[in-house]
Amino acid sequence: MRDTISPIDGSVYRSTTEHGTRDIENAISLAHRAFPDWAALSINERATFVTSFVAAIVADKADIATEITWQMGRPVAQSPGEINGFKDRADYMIGIAEEALHPFVPEGQSMGKRFVERVPLGIIGVMSPWNYPFLTSVNAIVPALMAGNVVLLKHSFQTPLVAERYAQAAIKAGLPKGVFQILHLNHENTARLIADPKLGGVCFTGSVKGGIAIQHALTDSFIPCGLELGGKDPAYVRADANLEHSIENLLDGSFFNSGQSCCGIERIYVHEAVYNRFIDGFVSLAKKYILGNPLEQDTDLGPMVKTEAADFVRAQIGRALHKGARSLIDETLFPSSKKGTPYLSPHVLVDVNHDMAVMTEESFGPVVGIMKVKNDEEAIGLMNDSKYGLTASLWTDDMDEAQSIAGRVEAGTIFMNRCDYLDPALAWTGYKNSGRGVTLSKFGYDHLTKVKSFHFREIK
Structure with a gap:
């Protein structure tokens, strides 16, 4: 049994x-x-x-x-x-x-x-x-x-x-x-x-x-x-992106199902021109999540599947913080988030880099790292700096530029202004690992x- x-x-x-x-x-x-x-x-x-x-x-x-x-x-x-x-x-x-x-x-x-x-x-x-x-x-x-x-x-x-x-x-x-x-x-x-x-x-x-x-x-x-x-799916928010739309959808793409999605958003690269506004809006909205008993209708963030899965994410976050990352979410805002349980609050990490496992290894939990970038070239390089290639998303008002960037990103599906979604009319496939x-x-x-x-x- x-x-x-x-x-x-x-x-x-x-x-x-x-x-x-x-x-x-x-x-x-x-x-x-x-x-x-x-x-x-x-x-x-x-x-x-x-x-x-x-x-x-x-x-x-x-x-x-x-x-x-x-x-x-x-x-x-x-x-x-x-x-x-x-x-x-x-x-x-x-x-x-x-x-x-x-x-x-x-x-x-x-x-x-x-x-x-x-x-x-x-x-x-x-x-x-x-x-x-x-x-x-x-x-x-x-x-x-x-x-x-x-x-x-x-x-x-x-x-x-x-x-x-x-x-x-x-x-x-x-x-x-x-x-x-x-x-x-x-x-x-x-x-x-x-x-x-x-x-x-x-x-x-x-x-x-x-x-x-x-x-x-x-x-x-x-x-x-x-x-x-698996995946370590990236998003790139360009300077011309609709920030309200980007923030709302990337937050959902990061934390829906407690981040336990192979095509969920695990790392975000934001153009320096809109970085501060994006961070402020993203963190403010993340704090509104209700973590708790998933049988209650107002809960929008449930437990992870197992305590050991939550502990893995906690350890990954801890190693990133030790290397200089900062967490912008105070876990005490989520009383249900307790060590030794599968209940884990959302985490937004900044001052991260690709020397940290949280930006390179699959987390499969409610954590996302956000990096500032100077231009498209830097964003493309960072998005492709991964052993995974399931999906990637671009957030911009310029479809021509999105198509140009998408052609250079190594992933099976490239989204524009959406993420974490499967269209049954399109091929679902992965690159690399x-x-x-x-x-x-x-x-x-x-x-x-x-x-x-x-x-x-x-x-x-």
């Missing part, structure tokens, strides 16, 4: 029975048998099933929101938004499947038939994290099913009820047996699942360390593996299928 400890009060919220070797073998065998018939369905037939699958989850949004809050600590006032986003992404990927999977026919057909089809990989292993338990998993699950694959979902033991909700929805939607299954696995058995020769592909969202472990488990295999890993592969958009289907060429010649 594995216990899910709620960050709200340290209680055991859920005890989950782990699956073992025999369970893995049975699930793979069942999936292997289910695959041919599922793949043989038309896209429209699969869409009917998957649409019902999604609807079954959305129907329980209110209960699911409370479960998410208890499992990982996000304020209950914000948790329903995850199911809204889940539905938006699912609906989009269902809607574009026909176009994305349409066969390619070369121009100038000669005698016979020549075309290229996208065919499913087979059994897809999906490994999802706790921080956005539906939003991360839907990116792989829905397009995998729409492409004709069958899915084995392994979710975090911090959010096991998310996996259970998916399993219940599959039954309600009447998905054929074996098309979608869940497994509660420890690290050793996850590696055993991934290494099974019947697996057709892997989609993993998690830490860089976890991504490396996935690669090691695939040492003797050549199957596709999508890795959505932020991962490889693509989810969402029509390009996401490329990584859940393989191409098969047909060259038929008629003899007359």
Whole structure:
């Protein structure tokens, strides 16, 4: 049994029975048998099933929101938004499947038939994290099913009820047996699942360390593996930025979900002409956060997922302060913020530099470092001075300049005047240690299928 400890009060919220070797073998065998018939369905037939699958989850949004809050600590006032986003992404990927999977026919057909089809990989292993338990998993699950694959979902033991909700929805939607299954696995058995020769592909969202472990488990295999890993996402506020808009949105991008987002804002570079005004506004607004019990409607900053996660951020902040950084938030303003608990106040650090881990290593918590820069060149250099490259955001009124800067920034997604957002019509991908592969958009289907060429010649 594995216990899910709620960050709200340290209680055991859920005890989950782990699956073992025999369970893995049975699930793979069942999936292997289910695959041919599922793949043989038309896209429209699969869409009917998957649409019902999604609807079954959305129907329980209110209960699911409370479960998410208890499992990982996000304020209950914000948790329903995850199911809204889940539905938006699912609906989009269902809607574009026909176009994305349409066969390619070369121009100038000669005698016979020549075309290229996208065919499913087979059994897809999906490994999802706790921080956005539906939003991360839907990116792989829905397009995998729409492409004709069958899915084995392994979710975090911090959010096991998310996996259970998916399993219940599959039954309600009447998905054929074996098309979608869940497994509660420890690290050793996850590696055993991934290494099974019947697996057709892997989609993993998690830490860089976890991504490396996935690669090691695939040492003797050549199957596709999508890795959505960590980030240290930067923002650059130019002199011509709308400061009120920039401050409000960057604050939310830094501290939403207690900073526990792979694409959250972790470092901000501000042009010297507006630096002081930006800092004053940012700090003033940060002090208005309410840190506390996430089950209360007025709470907008909940606990981090675990005390050790909060302690990691506390230690990172402490090392930065020791090296000369200054914290502009008095933690006593947030009585719930206490050492030895997962409750941590927001922190805004200045006088920081890239010799400090808080500006180079993923924090995954409610802390952001802000640096003054002289010009675009300095900002670009600092944004690119990272081993990560998931997203970056530019805050400016000049779209032409934004496009020029964006072309030089090393990240999978570049935003202008927004951050911490996934548009399902755009490819979601990472550079450097932020991962490889693509989810969402029509390009996401490329990584859940393989191409098969047909060259038929008629003899007359």
